[in-house]
Amino acid sequence: MLVRDVTQEAAILDARTDAVDTTRQEEFGQFMAARWPSLVRLAYGLTGDRWVAEDVAQAALASAYAAWWRVRRAEDPDAYVRRILVNTSNRRFRRRRVTEHAREPAELPDRAVADPSDLIGQRSVLLSALRELPGRQRAIVVLRYWEDLSDAQVAAALGCTEGTVRSQASRALAKLRGSAALADGVPGRGAA
Amino acid sequence: MSTLDEQVLSQRLHEDLDALAAPPAPVGPVLHRGRSIRARRWAAAASGLMAGAAAVAIVVSAQTGGPAARPAAARTEAASSSPDPARTSSPPRILNSASPPGGTVFAAGAAGGAAWQLSVRNIADRGSSCLPAVMLDGTDGDLLSAPANVANGIISTAFLDNAPGHLGFGYAALQVGPAVTRLTATFRDGTTLTAHPVPLRACGQQLHLAGFAYPASGVAQITAYSGGQLASTARETVPASMSGPGSAGSATGQPALRLVPGVWEHTGATPAAVASGVIGSGQVSGGRWRVSVTLGAAGECFAGSSFGASSYSSGSACQPIGLPPATAVLRPLEFAAQTRLAGYGGLVSPRAATVMATLSSGTTERITPVTVGGRHYLALALPSGTTLTRLTLDDASGHAFATVTSVPPSG
Numbered sequence: 347m348l349v350r351d352v353t354q355e356a357a358i359l360d361a362r363t364d365a366v367d368t369t370r371q372e373e374f375g376q377f378m379a380a381r382w383p384s385l386v387r388l389a390y391g392l393t394g395d396r397w398v399a400e401d402v403a404q405a406a407l408a409s410a411y412a413a414w415w416r417v418r419r420a421e422d423p424d425a426y427v428r429r430i431l432v433n434t435s436n437r438r439f440r441r442r443r444v445t446e447h448a449r450e451p452a453e454l455p456d457r458a459v460a461d462p463s464d465l466i467g468q469r470s471v472l473l474s475a476l477r478e479l480p481g482r483q484r485a486i487v488v489l490r491y492w493e494d495l496s497d498a499q500v501a502a503a504l505g506c507t508e509g510t511v512r513s514q515a516s517r518a519l520a521k522l523r524g525s526a527a528l529a530d531g532v533p534g535r536g537a538a
Numbered sequence: 539m540s541t542l543d544e545q546v547l548s549q550r551l552h553e554d555l556d557a558l559a560a561p562p563a564p565v566g567p568v569l570h571r572g573r574s575i576r577a578r579r580w581a582a583a584a585s586g587l588m589a590g591a592a593a594v595a596i597v598v599s600a601q602t603g604g605p606a607a608r609p610a611a612a613r614t615e616a617a618s619s620s621p622d623p624a625r626t627s628s629p630p631r632i633l634n635s636a637s638p639p640g641g642t643v644f645a646a647g648a649a650g651g652a653a654w655q656l657s658v659r660n661i662a663d664r665g666s667s668c669l670p671a672v673m674l675d676g677t678d679g680d681l682l683s684a685p686a687n688v689a690n691g692i693i694s695t696a697f698l699d700n701a702p703g704h705l706g707f708g709y710a711a712l713q714v715g716p717a718v719t720r721l722t723a724t725f726r727d728g729t730t731l732t733a734h735p736v737p738l739r740a741c742g743q744q745l746h747l748a749g750f751a752y753p754a755s756g757v758a759q760i761t762a763y764s765g766g767q768l769a770s771t772a773r774e775t776v777p778a779s780m781s782g783p784g785s786a787g788s789a790t791g792q793p794a795l796r797l798v799p800g801v802w803e804h805t806g807a808t809p810a811a812v813a814s815g816v817i818g819s820g821q822v823s824g825g826r827w828r829v830s831v832t833l834g835a836a837g838e839c840f841a842g843s844s845f846g847a848s849s850y851s852s853g854s855a856c857q858p859i860g861l862p863p864a865t866a867v868l869r870p871l872e873f874a875a876q877t878r879l880a881g882y883g884g885l886v887s888p889r890a891a892t893v894m895a896t897l898s899s900g901t902t903e904r905i906t907p908v909t910v911g912g913r914h915y916l917a918l919a920l921p922s923g924t925t926l927t928r929l930t931l932d933d934a935s936g937h938a939f940a941t942v943t944s945v946p947p948s949g
Binding site for chain 1 (some may be wrong): 543544547548552554555556558560561562563564565568569571572575576579714765
């Protein structure tokens, strides 16, 4: 055939692209479904707000999907995504200090609604105290004492040295000790 | 650091965080968001390459002493949510953003240097009802009908071209079945664009919408795909009054004549009227009159009729659908050949329980707004030669909360 039918070739290429997309979506969907609860909880520990946590987890997973070819080839995809999530959370905290979001009146609810935080009870004393810590210290506390990661794993997630992890953890614990967060659970120590 | 502190901290963290019940994983929205990020990165990389190429061209030109080769326009266009913007192209001056802002916005970009966005809005009064409509920048609403039982096809296609403030461009909004993963649009100038439907909920309905801006030449064909398969119809479109026979649009650069600028044009099945009702009636100058409103594919249409002792006349006019106003927006109505009547009809704030109309003759008339399709309307007819000078809006407690004096003249 002297003249190639490029319109047919285009259709075949499109079909192949979609087939690859479908496989990638299924693979990522399984990965996400398995990790979603723990990532939301990790984000909850980092942000102290469950609704923000869901958004941070979604944003982190979306970034992971955008670079899925790299994530799935990583030595430890979970660590990769965890690092994305911590960075996403930190960026959000940085932005929050300088940004205010305006809402159009049309998007406001028709009638008064209850504060969503009422649905999950009062935010715990510990999570409130965590929010007072600098971002890196907060991440170290959650990764070390909730995820039970080693200092090396925490350092890898945060892109710092193990020595930094240990020193920052020590400072964070000292600050928490000064708050009511740890007081009433430790025998012999009152809230003062 | 005490081990006891660490144990307590670990225990407390597990108590707080493990107790959190995560909702089901939102895989679909995350995939969509991820595709947007990827497309944005591609677009940024592509524009960086273009800028680099332009810089090289300028340097080469300076070294040779010749005129700088005119660099190709740096196109940052990318299909809405397209995973591969490199495959898309459209004429300069039109940008289809790869990453709609989210929320109720399902397509965004820039055309002719101005930003645009397509979103779904409730055009009924808040707290009264819910009528979802696609809106361009919050105006020019196009009512969405309930999703048909179509899994992988195009449910509806609507085009808006030469809208006020958007001359020389067109916009398309498509509602598709949930299985549609990709749409390709071929424009009449030969360029193509890939778009991905965005799932969103509006008025309790799950909708899958896509949209894009298109050049003045118009859209030739839109094809829907589900996975790797052709999902439905490659739909031949005849949108664009800009591109139709006899149109002055693309040929002369002048906007084509449309009966109602700002009202969307549908191809395929035309959506049925969503709501209709009489918003005013009465007797003036010995004749009876009546005004009704219909919300549908033709926009917001007012129809007036008058009955004299031996005559009957009627007239109607349509306008783009807008959001309910904070006060009142009236338009003059014509009763066709009936010259003894002048009329007004329009929307009022849902807060208005009654409206006091003051006429140029000094008389006043109290009107109760009528609800049609969850929107509050009023209509009145005046003897010819009399004009409406003021509207005073009272809330349910009788408190006047707004006065409107800028009423357009009738007749």
